[in-house]
Amino acid sequence: MSAFSGNIDFTTREEFRQLLAGLAMAEFAVIDLSGVGYIDSMALSELIALHRGRMDAGRSPLRVVVGPGVRRLYEISGIGAILPPYASVDAAVAP
Amino acid sequence: MRHVSLAVLVLLIFTISTLWVRSAIETDARLQAQLKAAEFERGRLLKLQLDEETGIRGYAATGARVFLQPYREALPLFEPSARSLESLLTALSIGVKPLERERAINRMWRSEVASPILQRWRGDDRSSLELTGKSLVDDFRDNDRQLVDELNAKSNQAGDATARIITRVLTVGVLFGVLVVVVVALYWSTQRRLVGRLEERNVAFERERLAAELLQSAFVRRELPAFPGASFAAAYLPAREEARVGGDWYDAYQLSDERVLFSIGDVAGHGLEAAVVMSRVRQSIAAVGTYERDPAVVLARANDTLLLQDSRMVTATCGFVDVATGTVSFANAGHPPMLLLAPDRTVERLSTPGPPLGATDRPTYTSALCRLVPNSLLVLYTDGLIEHGRDAVAGEEQLAASVQAIDVNCKDPAGDILRAILPDSRALDDVAILTIAFHHDVTAEVPERCA
Numbered sequence: 232m233s234a235f236s237g238n239i240d241f242t243t244r245e246e247f248r249q250l251l252a253g254l255a256m257a258e259f260a261v262i263d264l265s266g267v268g269y270i271d272s273m274a275l276s277e278l279i280a281l282h283r284g285r286m287d288a289g290r291s292p293l294r295v296v297v298g299p300g301v302r303r304l305y306e307i308s309g310i311g312a313i314l315p316p317y318a319s320v321d322a323a324v325a326p
Numbered sequence: 327m328r329h330v331s332l333a334v335l336v337l338l339i340f341t342i343s344t345l346w347v348r349s350a351i352e353t354d355a356r357l358q359a360q361l362k363a364a365e366f367e368r369g370r371l372l373k374l375q376l377d378e379e380t381g382i383r384g385y386a387a388t389g390a391r392v393f394l395q396p397y398r399e400a401l402p403l404f405e406p407s408a409r410s411l412e413s414l415l416t417a418l419s420i421g422v423k424p425l426e427r428e429r430a431i432n433r434m435w436r437s438e439v440a441s442p443i444l445q446r447w448r449g450d451d452r453s454s455l456e457l458t459g460k461s462l463v464d465d466f467r468d469n470d471r472q473l474v475d476e477l478n479a480k481s482n483q484a485g486d487a488t489a490r491i492i493t494r495v496l497t498v499g500v501l502f503g504v505l506v507v508v509v510v511a512l513y514w515s516t517q518r519r520l521v522g523r524l525e526e527r528n529v530a531f532e533r534e535r536l537a538a539e540l541l542q543s544a545f546v547r548r549e550l551p552a553f554p555g556a557s558f559a560a561a562y563l564p565a566r567e568e569a570r571v572g573g574d575w576y577d578a579y580q581l582s583d584e585r586v587l588f589s590i591g592d593v594a595g596h597g598l599e600a601a602v603v604m605s606r607v608r609q610s611i612a613a614v615g616t617y618e619r620d621p622a623v624v625l626a627r628a629n630d631t632l633l634l635q636d637s638r639m640v641t642a643t644c645g646f647v648d649v650a651t652g653t654v655s656f657a658n659a660g661h662p663p664m665l666l667l668a669p670d671r672t673v674e675r676l677s678t679p680g681p682p683l684g685a686t687d688r689p690t691y692t693s694a695l696c697r698l699v700p701n702s703l704l705v706l707y708t709d710g711l712i713e714h715g716r717d718a719v720a721g722e723e724q725l726a727a728s729v730q731a732i733d734v735n736c737k738d739p740a741g742d743i744l745r746a747i748l749p750d751s752r753a754l755d756d757v758a759i760l761t762i763a764f765h766h767d768v769t770a771e772v773p774e775r776c777a
Contacts, residue, residue, distance in 0.1 A: 268716060273594040279682075307661075307663070310681055310685060312686075
């Protein structure tokens with residue numbers, strides 16, 4: 232599980248990518264964005280890529296916790312159709 | 327800075343070698359002067375001994391005391407001369423043993439030859455005394471020759487040492503010079519190689535930037551369709567950092583009849599690759615849009631095209647507008663909602679659910695319909711317009727307020743919106759805006775709200 236805070240944009244791209252890489256092969260993966268205020272489209276596409284990589288490797292679907300900071304961006308981006316947003320970490324880790 | 331320190335080093339080495347050579351030459355000159363003085367003193371000492379002997383011999387032969395003159399003059403000078411020679415020899419680190427022996431001989435000669443002759447010059451043993459004297463003086467000469475040899479040896483040795491020092495300094499100097507030349511040459515060649523590599527990289531970087539800009543400008547300058555009842559306007563603002571040319575686009579093509587295919591989209595990321603992906607998706611939408619009437623299907627085909635080659639995510643909205651009736655059909659793939667400004671100044675968000683293009687191979691896109699009434703404005707934009715403050719909710723509210731204040735019939739609604747949101751024309755991300763203003767008086771039909 233990885234929790235993030237602050238803004239995720241081109242200034243934090245590499246760091247974000249590396250942290251996500253660590254979740255590629257984990258049995259379960261939860262990403263907590265509830266502390267994040269902004270996430271750009273490139274970072275959202277990294278989430279999708281991580282999810283697709285996990286599915287191809289036979290791992291469980293990636294679960295993403297979305298807080299008020301990025302809820303609207305998440306909604307606009309339409310990726311909820313692929314990665315349904317969880318309201319809290321508790322909800323995300325529930326079986 | 328490195329040049330200066332190198333120059334200082336060279337100067338320092340040069341100065342040190344010069345001083346070294348100079349001191350060697352000075353030492354040599356001092357040594358030669360001392361050797362000369364010692365040589366002189368040695369000769370004088372011998373001459374004094376011979377003077378003494380000459381005086382005594384003359385007196386012994388004649389009995390006339392006048393012949394003792396050289397003896398008397400030499401007598402007090404011998405010891406000071408010997409002392410002077412002694413100190414010179416010591417300074418030159420030459421052994422004083424021959425000198426000691428000369429002194430001893432002189433003493434012996436005085437006591438055993440000179441004194442007896444002076445006391446009784448007509449004595450019977452005069453010839454034996456003369457013999458003794460002669461042998462003593464010969465002895466003296468032997469020691470003197472020894473001194474001459476040693477002084478000569480010292481002189482040669484000193485000259486050799488000086489020559490050796492000068493040779494060494496010159497060798498070191500030449501070696502150092504070669505070293506400096508080699509170091510400087512290496513430095514220059516390395517420097518030139520580095521500069522060359524840097525230039526290459528800059529050229530490559532610049533080339534990519536130019537290519538990406540070219541790809542983008544190809545559509546930015548495109549003519550938009552124009553109709554009496556509907557007008558299209560667009561605005562585009564590249565990212566503040568020129569190298570971060572993005573993948574935003576907008577399009578509006580007039581199809582055979584009075585239908586217009588429009589699209590707007592944004593490729594995640596920046597640079598040439600993003601621009602290439604953008605171009606591919608746009609072409610796909612434009613091509614499929616010429617024969618396919620359902621926007622959701624157009625997006626699904628674009629998704630297929632994207633998944634064939636790229637792993638990039640693209641958000642897009644595309645649709646058709648019938649400029650005769652004001653009917654709009656559209657579909658959305660993860661793109662920010664369109665805004666519809668109604669004649670009563672209400673602003674409505676229009677969107678359909680759907681994932682971004684390239685996110686999944688089984689996307690579900692849906693199409694929706696809406697009707698443009700006269701004096702309404704449809705606004706499409708990319709996320710740069712609402713995310714410039716890194717707060718999408720506030721950005722959307724600000725945009726809605728700006729759109730609300732727009733005059734539908736103005737010449738450039740898109741430009742007006744851009745200037746209202748980003749007055750200093752500086753954006754972190756690319757911004758594209760496409761507006762469709764509808765002026766047509768469709769009195770025959772009853773306006774509908776959006777689906």
